Amino acid sequence: MKSELATTEYIIAANFFTKRALNMDAIAATFQPLWQSKNGFRLKNLGNHIVLFIFENKADVDNILANEPWSYDKNIMVLQRYEADSEIADLSFNLTHFWVQVHGIPVRFMNKEVAEGLCETVGQVCHLHNAPTEDGGSFMRVRVLVDISLPLCRGRVIALDDNREQWVTFRYERLPNLCFWCGCLTHSDKDCDRWIESEGMLAETEKQYGPWIKALPFNGKNRAVVSVLGFYTKRSANSTAEHS
Incomplete structure (x- = not known):
């Protein structure tokens, strides 16, 4: 044609x-x-x-x-x-982007490098100008390309420099329904292989996931972190502007 x-x-x-x-x-x-x-x-x-x-x-x-x-x-x-010109059969519907909130990072380690390093466990971290990693106050917020054919990553253990270990939690913004038995987005609880193999005998305590994995909506307009110029820096800037 x-x-x-x-x-x-x-x-x-x-x-x-x-x-x-x-x-x-x-x-x-x-x-x-x-x-x-x-x-x-x-x-x-x-x-x-x-x-x-x-x-x-x-x-x-x-x-x-x-x-x-x-x-x-x-x-x-x-x-x-x-x-x-592509064939629909050639498309792979297993990747989508999420904003991932990383909770539990010690305050002195709450920075872009640490948050993005932790989120490499979740999927491919996206370094986009219009979607930068940001500080949400009590958490860091990272844009990640997630493979939905795999269970969502709940979190990971970090080792601190004083030989202590700490658990950090991943929560996902705008997260739809998922299977609380295995953490997959591609089926519901009642369609999970674990549930079917148990013939409906699994106890609620055996669920590996819960509503906690769904992050609260993030409102970027209400900034959680504000930078303030030093007194002399601000005064010097004003003086330069007046002189100009």
Whole structure:
């Protein structure tokens, strides 16, 4: 086919991790106010819980992908930028971005290098200009590309220089439903192999995860950390400005 016959479209392929049948009208109604696309978008159901979102504006696609994760009906929805000449079968719907809050770092170690080093256990740390690692006051906040085919990392032990060990906890912002038995986002508690193999006899105490892994929403407008200039530094800056 000649390339001039192709339309200029920007496409996101989405895999919905839910067992329910997809209602396309409901999906459109859900994401239209969330995404606020400049020129709107079209949807195409490919079956197997895969839907194409088709845009005329590349900026819409960039913005949507930059604001992952997304969920539908409280279940994870994994997105992939899709090139029209690609095969859907070649797409791998196992990676999505999360903001991860790292709790429990000793105050003197609460810095960018330590937080990002710890989050390498979670996934691939993203060094983006528009999504920098930041200090949330009682925690550090890091943007991470997470493999959802694996159990979420709950935390890790750190060794301090006085031979003590301390546990730091990872909590995930905008986290949808997950299996509290094994920590996977791709199925619910009742669909977990552990639950099925036990024939429903697992005790609540055997759950490795709980609601604590879901981080509270982060409000960047209410800054938890404020830097104040030294008295003489500020005075010198004012004097220079007046002189100019």
